[in-house]
Amino acid sequence: MNEVTVGGMRFALDLSQPLYEQVLKQIRSSIAKGEIALGEKIPSVREMAQALMINPNTVMRAYQELDREQLTGTRRGQGTFITTDADKVKAIRYRLAEEAVDEFFAKLSSLGFTASEIAAILRSRGGAEQ
Amino acid sequence: MNEVTVGGMRFALDLSQPLYEQVLKQIRSSIAKGEIALGEKIPSVREMAQALMINPNTVMRAYQELDREQLTGTRRGQGTFITTDADKVKAIRYRLAEEAVDEFFAKLSSLGFTASEIAAILRSRGGAEQ
DNA sequence: ATAAGTGTATTGAGTGATATAATACACTTA
DNA sequence: TAAGTGTATTATATCACTCAATACACTTAT
The missing domain is CATH 1.10.10.10 (Winged helix-like DNA-binding domain superfamily/Winged helix DNA-binding domain)
Structure with a gap:
């Protein structure tokens, strides 16, 4: 810890x-x-x-x-x-999310998974918060 | 290149x-x-x-x-x-996919996205295949 | 036997990122 | 003036990565 x-x-x-x-x-x-x-x-x-x-x-x-x-x-x-600019925070939050999504798809694509297979993997895995 | x-x-x-x-x-x-x-x-x-x-x-x-x-x-x-063991290849392929999924959810959770928000982000982004 | 092609191990060196320590300077506020 | 800020500089140390060179062990073909 x-x-x-x-x-x-x-x-x-x-x-x-x-x-x-x-x-x-x-x-x-x-x-x-x-x-x-x-x-x-x-x-x-x-x-x-x-x-x-x-x-x-x-x-x-x-x-x-x-x-x-x-x-x-x-x-x-x-x-x-x-910062006091809430929009700035929001923008960066989404930018980082975008990057994570891109990286995720790139990684799975490199393993030969198709988009629909990726979707299936995600569906079979609801809980992942906190 | x-x-x-x-x-x-x-x-x-x-x-x-x-x-x-x-x-x-x-x-x-x-x-x-x-x-x-x-x-x-x-x-x-x-x-x-x-x-x-x-x-x-x-x-x-x-x-x-x-x-x-x-x-x-x-x-x-x-x-x-x-290897000649097709199952071994399949197993490792899915293990790596699992890890990618885990990492992805962890990253977005750390940005304060809930599971349903993550699902929405993914839905708004179909194409990512080779 | 020999040679050629394999994987493997070792030693030494160089580089860059990371982290620390110590110090100094510039600015703001009380 | 003093204390608390951010900032910059210089030096040092460590570690991961990479390369170079060399040697050894094993397999196969000749």
Whole structure:
């Protein structure tokens, strides 16, 4: 497990992926799910680093990517804040969903499954939430 | 593009992923799709390496993983051969499909999509086959 | 026996991504 | 002025991946 809650967000880091990527995804997920309010301030780079027991540079890398995606905005000397633009959040959420769908179909196609076979596989598998 | 055909299989390598992984996936894909016959010999480590212009060790790593999955069998001094067990191929094909489905649902769940929303997304997207 | 073609193992080296540590600077607010 | 922000830089370490070179074990054909 090894879970940490900071700034209202839950983090569970491991070594299977780059740390900055895990931090990025988990904050992005919190935003997409609406678990953290628009306009809200997220923990400072140093505070997050200390809480997660990782290097501030690693946290900053995640924050900068969020900024690039415009899911957050940064004000020097003040901190990093969730965007107030709900449409932006919605757009990115759907963009990421699109990518997941594409990747999924590509993977199954490479295994020789036809569209109707894929549909059948999905039908035989209702529950998968949370 | 930069495509190479060797042993009846098409390869297109890039630097976005480990080479051994790309070789592995593309051979596995050929087997799953039935593009290469059961029991057939695949090119030798050296021949494949030369054709793809990569190191023999890199090819061997891919071949060994195929052996571990029992999609191929290796006979020292003779070469590496596709399994003759059709059920084994079918089983692995479905196992990989299962994994793809799981990953897909996990990813969309982490974005806060419910099962019915996911179903809707999939419905609005029929064509994705080769 | 010998040679050629297989898979396999080992050692060494190079590169790039990732992560850390330490430090310094710029800006904002109290 | 001090404390808390983001940001930048430099250096170091580690790890996965890849390559190169070489050697060995086994099978088959000659």
